[in-house]
Amino acid sequence: MKKILITAIGLVFATAFIQAQKFAYVDTKYVLDNIPEYAEAQAQLEELSAQWQKKIEAKFDEVEKMYQAYQVQSVLLPEEMKTKKEQEIVDAEKEAKSMQRDYFGKDGELFKKRQELVKPIQEKIYNAIQQIAEDNNYAVVFDKAGSLTMMYANPKYDISDDVLDQLGAAMGSRTRNQSSGGSGSGGGSARKERK
Numbered sequence: 001m002k003k004i005l006i007t008a009i010g011l012v013f014a015t016a017f018i019q020a021q022k023f024a025y026v027d028t029k030y031v032l033d034n035i036p037e038y039a040e041a042q043a044q045l046e047e048l049s050a051q052w053q054k055k056i057e058a059k060f061d062e063v064e065k066m067y068q069a070y071q072v073q074s075v076l077l078p079e080e081m082k083t084k085k086e087q088e089i090v091d092a093e094k095e096a097k098s099m100q101r102d103y104f105g106k107d108g109e110l111f112k113k114r115q116e117l118v119k120p121i122q123e124k125i126y127n128a129i130q131q132i133a134e135d136n137n138y139a140v141v142f143d144k145a146g147s148l149t150m151m152y153a154n155p156k157y158d159i160s161d162d163v164l165d166q167l168g169a170a171m172g173s174r175t176r177n178q179s180s181g182g183s184g185s186g187g188g189s190a191r192k193e194r195k
Helices: 002-020 028-033 036-073 079-104 109-135 160-167 188-194
Strands: 023-026 140-143
Touching (some): 028 109, 036 079
Parallel strands (some): 023 140
């Protein structure tokens, strides 16, 4: 009997504690889409990616031409020359693959450039979210754009516009697409209700 009473009291306190917690969510995709610096960084990354891709394709085209020339000449070449040409083709292909890894690999140039351009923006967003969470006593702030699946999200708990305000983004240029949920431009009036 005593255990049941203690368990019941514990459940009452746990329920009260959970109900006292304040939660909010932010749509970081929406926030990023409304920050001009991010659009500029993405454009710069796409431009670099296209340049590097052209270089890599040119290198692979060169390897293909070497191979085709080898196939035509191989009938007439002595064994030593065949081996030498084959090794040249293999080396050129390795060089092309190495170039591809250097630009687009796990720790390649594109990754480094993305870190250089996008990470400072992400840090500003994180700091703004943290400040809003502390100011409004939110226990948890979820990211609607992340891997967390939100089946329903009440727009009055969306702090995305607060984050943009904290970052100083212009209100008139904000766009919210249908897939990001909420109503209209992010629930500006709902945000006022919450405060």
